[in-house]
Amino acid sequence: MPPAHIELTALRKVYPTRGEDVVALDGIDLAVPRAAIHGIVGRSGAGKSTLIRCLTVLERPTSGSVAVDGEVLSDLPEARLRSARRRIGMVFQHVNLLDSRTVAANVAYPLEVAGVPRARRAARVAELLDLVGLGGRGDSYPGQLSGGQKQRVGIARALATEPAVLLCDEPTSALDSATTRQILALIRDLRDRLGITVLIITHEMAVVREICDSVTLLEHGRVVESGPVGDVVAHYGSRLARELIPVPDLPLGDQRSLVEVAYTTDDVATRDVLSAVAGLGAQVEIAAGTIETLAGRRVGRLQLDLPAGEVDAALVRLHAAGVHAEVTR
């Protein structure tokens, strides 16, 4: 495995509050390799934003360490941190552009901060706006752009100082689904062309399915599940697998049970699964099903609706056919 480009070790963040202390992050270990796109998912309050704030050290970790590109950021003094942050680009849900500046001046902002001479700034800004597909819009104000265009400016700004790492906190949550697609395609394209490492926080599984190479599920400040998307979906019983390849919940008749079948085509062909199911008899119905290709792996999930009395026999035959099967109700 290549050396990690973003590395969190035993990261803890406790917010002291008036009552009880809030443990927002409770011992996070996470390693993201160079040029990977890694997703962080979790319910509201799981600690996703805190994680990203610790990564930029806007929030000092209570304990543990944060390293980006081999440099430990978590114990740098504030002045060194300011220059270290230039190697991290960040994209926000609400974009956070400066309304008083033109698009070009917004993209130039991090260059000003980094002390890039004015003459070189203009050329770099033009190049960045071309990169995100907004060439020629430099003189507009953010207020004149659509949500998707604003986020493109946000991405151009994040990339201005040629960061090694791009952090995205819910970058598409304020966008419609077509615009979300475009922004995600842009992020993937930038990763391919620039070789940057991307960490993307989201509550939308569609984002993970669309662009992530690997994913981590966070809950109550802990890592619950984590791994490459292809591996995670093959852990059929895992929460991430169920959320990434969902099948609908179904109403169930009297004396009937629900058996969930899951497989990848690495192990068994769909047609063989279907004939195994057909062999279970006329009382067994396929009530719902999905077959999807994620991270180059084709995964199928079926819900079988069958008489409660036939469950045991069915499980034996399904297991013998080489598929995962379990009773869900």
Next chain:
Amino acid sequence: MSWWDALLENDIIRERLPLATLETLEMVAVSSVLTVLLGLPLGMLLHATSPGGLTPQRTVASVVGFVVNVGRSLPFVILMIAVLPFTRWVVGTTLGWQAAVVPLTLGAVPFFARLAESALREVSPGKVEAARVMGSTRGKILGAVLVREALPGLVSAVTVTVVSLISFSAMAGVIGAGGLGALAISYGYQRFDTAVMVACIVVIVVVVQAIQVVGDAVARRLDHR
């Protein structure tokens, strides 16, 4: 004889109104400039030291906040008289529009500081966070993000303050500051010269309208949201 001729027939209006108008404008202009110069930094301090500000400082915030509130709660008539010794020390006299600048500025600074603070608070914390992630120093955030983004709101705050200063300046006329207030009181009130009173009111209304129109136009020009 038209009403206009009647106004010009009035010696007081012809001879004293232009000078009184000029005094009012000078008094208001100088105290407005001083108010912004002193009140903006104070507003920035209030904002920066508040919880969630750039450098939260609970003690500084509450001490400065208390002083500002005391300043704001004093009625201007009382403040004006209470600071007479200070005025004499600064200006050398307590008479004339120059002397009035002292109480006017002292009265308007806390008012403007609060307005400036709330204009700064309108800038979304997300913009400040973004600037911090991009490695900005606090000074850069204060100037290029907070003040610059709050500029339309700050201009409106200046407009409101200047308009209040005009009304305070008339009160200052009572204790010898001159200007339109003094003219209106000594002729319109003490000598029942209604024409002078009306003329003063008209000039004040026109000046206030002009300031409001210009202030709104500038704020709109600066606002790109």
